[in-house]
Amino acid sequence: MMINYWEDLQRIRSKRPLIHHLMNYVVMNDAANVTLAVGASPIMAHAREEVEELAAKADALYINIGTLDDRWIESFLLAGKAANKNNVPVLLDPVGAGATRLRTETVLRILNEVEVSVLKGNGGEMMTLAGVVGMIKGVDSLGEANLEIAERLAREYGVTAVITGPRDYVSDGKRGAIVSNGTPMLQYITGSGCMVGSVIASFMAINKDLLIASVEGLVTFEIAAEKAEKKSSGPASLKVNLIDELYNMKSSDYELAKIEFKE
Ligand SMILES: Nc1ncnc2c1ncn2[C@@H]1O[C@H](COP(=O)(O)OP(=O)(O)OP(=O)(O)O)[C@@H](O)[C@H]1O
Ligand SMILES: Cc1ncsc1CCO
Ligand SMILES: [Mg+2]
Incomplete structure (x- = not known):
């Protein structure tokens, strides 16, 4: 499969799409900086009084449940529905799904009430949503998934499923991909998963x-x-x-891509 990484990155930089984040308090600042570094325009906003207005005008909506409570949950649903009404693609990060009932139930409720475009989580979170228990400790994954689980999630929830980890598994229910780039040191930065979500959302804004x-x-x-x-x-x-x-990315850097496609 031919992927125009560089051309698409240039499209982000010239269009500067607005990425509306409902991002947890831990990673809010880093996610905003990562979004700017790839050339998109972040806004972090979770007040229920404004999320519908913002999501409707955004080029992508990123819902990250990392520091949820009642008010945040209300805002996730309001923002998601407003995005759906306006054909704005939605990325959902189910942070800590499986760690508590509140997190698992909130993710299922969002998946039920909002049309989610991309569901991206770590192995433990995504295995929880596929019905495998005990693979998560807080927000950290206790195991690696596989492409079959991604495909199952994609079909069950009608999403493109992205499972991060040492290797990342991506499926839209028909096509699959495995990405083997990255470094183990990413595990020692809080929010590396949240940040990669900001980059994916930026590409979702310019690539359907x-x-x-x-x-x-x-x-x-x-x-x-x-x-x-x-x-x-x-x-x-x-x-x-x-x-x-990210800011200094060059077209030749993409020669380092380690990716495998499964049809
Ligand atoms: N062992 C590894 N080797 C290479 N890349 C890795 C490794 N572990 C994680 N990554 C990469 O780090 C990024 C974050 O993935 P990870 O699964 O750790 O997210 P996460 O647990 O949701 O993180 P956080 O909760 O801190 O946001 C992804 O881009 C993933 O590919
Ligand atoms: C550590 C942590 N706790 C809630 S959200 C978050 C960021 C990484 O997922
Ligand atoms: Mg995560």
Whole structure:
């Protein structure tokens, strides 16, 4: 499959799509910086009084349940429905699904009431949603998934499923892809999963093919992370260098893409 990574990154940079985030408090600032570094325009807003207005005008909506409570949950649903009404693609990150009943039930409620375009979580979260218990500790995954689980989730929930981890598994129910870029040091930055969501959402804003947009987001973020790691002495410098590498991405960097497609 031919993917125009560089052309699509240029489209993000020239269009500067608005990415409306309902992003957890832990990662809010980093997600905004990552979104800017790829060339899109972030807004972090979760007040129930404004989310419908913003989601309706956004180029993509990113719902991340990381620091949920009653008010946030109301806003997730309002924003998601407003996005649906206006054909704005929706990415859902089910942070900590399986860790508590509230998280699992909230994700299922959103999937039921909102048409989610891309469902992206780590192995434990996504295996929980596929009915496999005990694979999550707080927000951390206790195991790696596989392409079959991604395909099952895609079919069951009518989404493009993205499962992150040492290898990332992507499926739209028909086509599948495995991305093997990245570095283990990403596990030591809180919110690396949340941040890759911002990059995927930026590609979703300019590419209607959700499987390809997901792969483009994963590959872009993870190649930047590989380059950043070479310049870093630990997680703190990795995070700073990662934002720089996203900003400084070159077309030749995409030669590092490690991707396998399954039809
Ligand atoms: N062992 C690894 N090797 C290479 N890349 C990895 C590894 N583990 C995670 N990654 C990459 O790190 C990013 C985050 O994935 P991960 O599954 O750790 O997310 P997460 O658990 O949701 O993170 P967070 O909750 O901190 O946001 C993805 O781009 C993933 O591919
Ligand atoms: C650590 C943490 N806790 C809630 S959200 C979050 C960010 C990583 O998922
Ligand atoms: Mg996560």
